[in-house]
Amino acid sequence: MVLDDAWQRRQTDLMPQSPDRILTGILLMIGFTVTAPVMDSFAKMAAATIPVGQIVAARFLVQVAVLLPAAAILGCLSRPTLPEAGLHLARAMLILMATGAFFTALGTLPLADAIAIFFVEPFILTLLGAIFLGESVGWRRVLACIAGFAGAMLVIRPSFSAFGTVALLPLVTALCFALYVVLTRQVAQRLHPVALQAWTALAACLVIVPLLAGASGSGITPLDPVWPSGVAWVWLAGVGLAATVAHLFISAALRLAPTAVIAPLQYLEIVAAAVLGWLVFDDLPDPQALAGIAIIIGAGLYVFVRERHLSRLPPPPP
Template sequence: MAISDNLKGALLMMASMAAFTINDMFMKMMTGQVPVVQLIFLRGALTTTAVSLLAWRMGAFSGRIAPRDRVFVALRTGAEICATYFFLTALSHMPLANITAILQALPLVLALAAALFLGEGFGWKRLVAIVIGFIGVMLIVRPGAEGFTIYSIYGLIAVCFVTVRDLSTRRLSRETPSMLVTWVTTVAITLVYGVVSTGVDWAPISGREALLLTLTSGSIFCGYLFSIMVMRVGEISFTAPFRYTGLLWALALGWFAFGEWPAPLTLLGAGIVAASGVFTIYREARTGRRTPLQYGPRIR
């Protein structure tokens, strides 16, 4: 039986979310034993090799970054460098499902930012969905509650930097190959954290950490690859909501690997954020706007 393009896209989206969440699990397993900046550099060195091979296979190096796009590529790269640090630092101190749920607010924040800074249309239905989604985020973060920490704020800061990244990506012209932009970002992250890591005491890498680094590099590469493939099949409006399967993976892996299970209010907030995000994506599809998921894989 032939599989439709939409079903292929949905399966690829779910595979991408699974790969990224598995990467998060492996990274979280190493935090505490190895400094975050050291982990980012070592993972980046391995990932850059794989991404370079993929970019070469796709012919990305034969393209070029249009002159008008260079400032946006630089801004995008800087935002991703910062988002990586804040996300992984929050991940090392928060339950996997909690930080994953906070990151699901990205389509809501991006829709609001696009209206404010790019002049994209903004109806009252989308505004209501965004407000409700932010209420869901507050249920997850719960400022003032006993379980609230500075790392909840780190998660929100990561969302802000990813929003800057995606807004910058929206301004890129079609002449600039997306895979080339991905390669530039990967190389930049590796170089920057390679320099930063010289300022910390490196931890020795045991056989366990070496294995986990290999696995996390492989999983994030698969996440990138599936994210690229999903944009080539199916309708974005159909496949985009399947990004929220990442929450299910985070719940399952957080419980399996760390014995974590979110509080009922956190689960409620995650459900509200996911529902609001799906509605926002649906509204963007109905009005013919581009959705955030068209602009590359999420930060990890």
């Protein structure tokens, strides 16, 4: 693939990070894998009475309400340039499509099943990181991805024949989210994570809110908003707060560590999903699923231990 001069200059900004920063990025990514399924659980509970589009809107409205003031207080809310505004809008469109597709899938699929199908995403992400970001992908990291995916299959054993075309929606989420992460790498190096997420959330609101307003009373089920009642307010607020925390984690992680390093760690998300599925939705993993969880944990810990080992090696001679 031939890269133009501007892209070549951008690669200079993406030089390898120091070992300490990489390890911090790994820990932040683990925080994301724990928090993201919490958001999905709230969304699944809200989907019983609230249209998907409205749940997506609540996710970004809460994020804007929390992050814009926080970014202003931190003094990092600088006005984006025109190219940065374009990247924010592109990220917003991708995360809107990813979130909408996944929340729609959660209306039919069990939480852990949907996440298991989604886990083709690290393969897509690793490939995109190598192609567009120039990141090296060693055979050990490839094997860690394969092992994690095999573990996910043991946990869930998703069946497209059982759920029909709705099972394709997490695949749409996987592609959109991988592209979202690649775009995040383009701006995360020069923007504070709080400001980054605040501007993207605002851009998402500028898209989804008018769309819902136009669909009001239309009878289009996914977009026609309703007035929440009772505990539904809690579920909507929980979606927004959990999403805010989760994506702050991943923005900071991508700022510190290469994509190929943190991609295998995303498999830890299936562990949190299995635990939440048991506690919230009474979905207890069977022995084969527990074996898969063990494989996923092993693959994630391997990446962490290997990075720690590499950080202790002396630097190569000039």
